[in-house]
Amino acid sequence: MKILLFMAQGFETMEFSPFVDVFGWARNDYGYDVSVSTCGFRKKVMSSFHIPVLVDKTIDEVNINDYDALAVPGGFEEYGFYEEAYDARFLSLIRAFHESRxxxxxxxxxxxxxxxxxxxxxxxxxxxxxxxxxRQAQLSAMGAKVVDEPIVID
Structure with a gap:
């Protein structure tokens, strides 16, 4: 399985790291065929609290046919998260993953x-x-049926 991990400016490092860590352990210690490629709008993405991260690919280099899944950590408004998270190119990428099931x-x-x-x-x-x-009210206004649960699968 190949996972694209998208990091918008101001992404939360504590929400990015579980994807890399869990899938890294799955691959290295348990033999699962899983890899994670990081992605952003530019090669160096600044996370929350100004931690720079170099990504594997920019959004313009992504071919969704190369991936089985998309992962999106959250981020902080104060660090510019929503400016990139709501960018038309990223929204189009999300829709392309969705349309490809x-x-x-x-x-x-x-x-x-x-x-x-x-x-x-x-x-x-x-x-x-x-x-x-x-944030739940915002998600609801976008048409989602918001459930106050720690994990939701639909």
Whole structure:
């Protein structure tokens, strides 16, 4: 399985690392045929708290036929996350994965670009619940049926 891990500017490092770590362990210690390729709008993406990460591919280099799944960590508004997460090129990439019936996973507010792309309309989803449910309300306004659960699969 080949996974594309997309990092928008201001992505949360603690939400990026589980994908790399869990799938790395699965491959190296348990023999699963899984690989993760990182992706962003530029080769060096600045995460939350100004941690730079060099990605494997830029969004313009991605061919979705090379991947089985898309993973999207959330991020911080203060670090510019939504500017790139809502970029038309990324929303188009999300829709292309969806139309190809490939797996898509998001953590925290990584669900919001999925909602913005339209693929969650009428589907169960969840996102960050603190701040008086502001992000859940945004996801709901995008057409998702928001469920206040830690993990939602639909």
């Amino acid at each position: 490939k797996w898509i996973a998001a953590i925290c507010v990584g669900a919001l670009p999925l909602g913005k792309s339209g693929i969650l309309t009428g589907r169960h989803a969840t996102t960050y619940h603190l701040g008086d449910g502001k």
